[in-house]
Amino acid sequence: MRHRRGLVRLWDYAKPSWRRLTLALLCMGVEAVCVPLMIWTAKELLPPILQSGQSQALRRLDLVALAVLALGLLKGLASYGHYYLGNYVGQRVIQGLRGDLFWHLLRLSPRFFEETRSGKLISHLTNDVAVLQQVLSENIAQVLVTPLMALGTVVLMFLLSWRLTLLVLLGAPLLAWVLQQMGRKMRRVTERMQQRLADLTSLFQEVVLGIRIVQCFNAEERERQRFGAENERTFAAIMKGHQLQALMTPTIEWIGLTGMLLLLWFGGREVILAQRMGAEDLIALLGSVQVLITQMRKFGRLHLILQQGRAAGQRILEVLDLPPEIPQKPNAIALPDIQGHIQFDHVSFQYSSGEMVLHDISFEVRPGEVVAIAGPSGAGKTTLANLIPRLYDVTSGSVRVEGYDVRDWDLASLRSHIGIVPQEVLLFTGTVRENIAYGQPEASDEEVEWAARMAYAHEFIVRLPQGYQTWVGERGAKLSRGQCQRIAIARALLRNPRILILDEATSALDSESETLVQKALERLMEGRTTLIIAHRLSSIRHAHRILILDQGRIVEEGSHEELLGRGGLYSKLYELQSLQARGEGLE
Ligand SMILES: Nc1ncnc2c1ncn2[C@@H]1O[C@H](COP(=O)(O)OP(=O)(O)O)[C@@H](O)[C@H]1O
Ligand SMILES: [Mg+2]
Structure with missing residues (x-):
């Protein structure tokens, strides 16, 4: 199958870094285990505090504090490892993809460039790659750590009190559903926002490229109105996003608070009436639920980013899958010298x-x-x-x-x-010399000068500020069209x-x-x-x-x-x- 699934193809780029990837995964595992362990250990702080006055309790206090500190350190190290190494692999993938995309574009036939708006192309090369970069950096690692950590936390909760944990888990689907609904809505709003921003950018581009025409035709006012309307629509789209965002945080917090209160209420009864668990267990449980909610929220956000990444990745792969339209035969003719017929x-x-x-x-x-x-x-x-x-x-x-x-x-x-x-004639960013030697980079200085002399370009080149080393191209010295033509002729002569x-x-x-x-x-x-x-x-x-x-x-x-x-x-x-x-x- 030629069109392999996206993820498999990304794996090709990650493969050379598999050692780092394994290590990153290991770090993630350690990190995920450390959090519930820390909660478990920390809860041991409570009994010695409550039984104040005993020297044994003081020793225990020292010990527990040290253990939590050590676990915290370990978690920190693991977090560093997973973040750094995960990013390393992600960036390698992006680097490879970006390089392949550029190389592929270089070989596509002119037909492709005529049919594709250059804006779309540039957006492929920059935005989509940037989105994917974001996904592949910390996020891909987080996607693995988050559920792991949630799982560890749930196990801990079961150990603390299976009754209360069941109660929490009954409430979890509701929270997940709310989060998903909001996430979906957020995604639609974000998409619209990005579309609007892209439209705005292309308007900018258009005006910059056509500024002389705009000015000659006295079209400034018309362009301003066109831009104004688009600007207003962009504003509305962005505000919609902020409104949703503003709603999202308190809603989630409120749900969390209600859940916590319920848990405290039921848990309190378990401690006071049934005496099935100690107060420290209840506190640890509350802490665990906090961690669980945080992980769920993180996962929701990651899911969103991941979806954007998938869309970006698909668009990039689409370009990569375009066949270079000029196919070559296997036994193509290559002649070192020809007559020119x-x-x-x-x-x-x-x-x-x-x-x-x-x-x-x-x-x-x-x-x-x-x-x-x-x-x-x-x-x-x-x-x-x-x-x-x-x-x-x-x-x-x-x-x-x-x-x-x-x-x-x-x-x-x-x-x-x-x-x-x-x-x-298009001059590339670089020196005059590099431009003349564009098709023949190994040419000597003498050869370049010879070509320039033959093209009647030598005279004006030596009068440039740095002669043959003068920088030309988009941000370089401005040459007249005649001068550009003569450089092009020298290029062809060489x-x-x-x-x-x-x-x-x-x-x-x-x-x-x-x-x-x-x-x-x-x-x-x-x-x-x-x-x-x-x-x-x-x-x-x-x-x-x-x-x-x-x-x-x-x-x-x-x-x-x-x-x-x-x-x-x-x-x-x-x-x-x-x-x-x-x-x-x-x-
Ligand atoms: N890339 C293209 N895609 C579609 N039509 C094109 C393209 N380039 C040129 N044409 C059309 O082909 C015709 C010949 O163009 P061209 O070869 O550039 O003419 P000339 O060089 O003689 O001025 C024109 O009608 C032009 O509109
Ligand atoms: Mg022509």
Whole structure:
């Protein structure tokens, strides 16, 4: 069975720490025995006190006091052991789970990330793991200690007076029922509370991410109202929880008090009238009931947390169970060197959302050839490019690299031959050097600098505060888009791939950086099979061949001159763009 039960799978993570776990369990046992023993011993204090004036009684007093002290110490040690060791095992489980979750996410296909809201993802990685962490730390140990201690206490009570104990046990189901009802209600309220808080958080997130849009559209007041309504609902949900909490404590205390009084009343009669037990036994019994109630309350709370943990665990396991969508064949092809031959053979593709994005695409890029793909935005250019490194699999037809269907390739080997400079460059948190060497971490400083020089990036990098060691990324130095692009080009150059894919690498640049990036790209393309995707036609004039993609179909194909001569979509677009460029020049 592939979907093994949650608990069994958690056990896999705990297994390496089984020695500590055993020791923790042992400590729990000791702790659970110590409490009733302490009550039993402490009750021996009473007779010597009552029989005051005898030296024998004084010795007994010393002895009993010492014994209780020793038991207390032992209980303390055991408690330390169970808490520390229990946490150790719990945290190991969490660590393993967190690591596996991260690793699994790294390998899921892009499809998964498109279909899952990133907020949901982050919540998996943080909240659910945190909830589970809480459960697995002290709570899992408590879940075992609590019933053990309750059991020990009940045994003690029977020894003290079986009649009174039966009386107590008759009342216990009632208390348990009340606790359970309240617990259930509390859970519903807590869930609603968390949902509200999550909604509030996502509103925050949305506004932070879209702050420029909010401000440009003067939507502050509208957002404030939207937030205000949500804020009020959250307040109401939280107050509901507090109300319940406020009710819960006195109710339970009142039930406990009534029970105690009943016990005292019946017990008093047993002592006074029937003389079946001593006063010290009655006091010990009362103490035991106190302990029992405390344990029951603890258990009720634990039960609640445990349920939350189970839900969180299930959500995590769901993500872990998602198959990495790009499957690899057992005898996949891995080639150290290739010429760089690409072939699309009647390729059609649709995203999981439904509509066909590419229709029956066939073309070939021979080794060393530069082929451009142009066309209006939304035509399917990026989609087409993503099929080559197998970020997605074709719906029908085949994409072949070096004559082999990409589905027969070893994924890592295939991707090692492909360099991509994407439309949106993402720099990771780290130094400039680390970013350039992202795909080639073992590259030497000389190689990194060479790549940067080739990408026309060296000049601006050495002017940064710490040169190649300057920190970039989310919290690092701010680089312009042109500079980011050139770092991305250096990154691709350093890998020295046979196949190069440039997805609108110059589209959002001003003309000065475009010239630089263009020059860098030309160097990058030398001797490589290149697929260059462009919206701006001026940048692809020199391609060997140009394919025009429109609504997922190749509608024209040829060199710049051929296409111009044909007077189709290309020549129309080209004319339009030259006019625009001239217009900009005149300004
Ligand atoms: N991840 C996706 N899921 C569903 N549809 C998508 C996805 N990415 C792009 N599309 C759709 O596919 C079509 C082609 O998109 P794309 O390949 O990005 O075009 P281009 O790069 O030519 O602008 C568009 O209609 C777009 O809405
Ligand atoms: Mg695109």
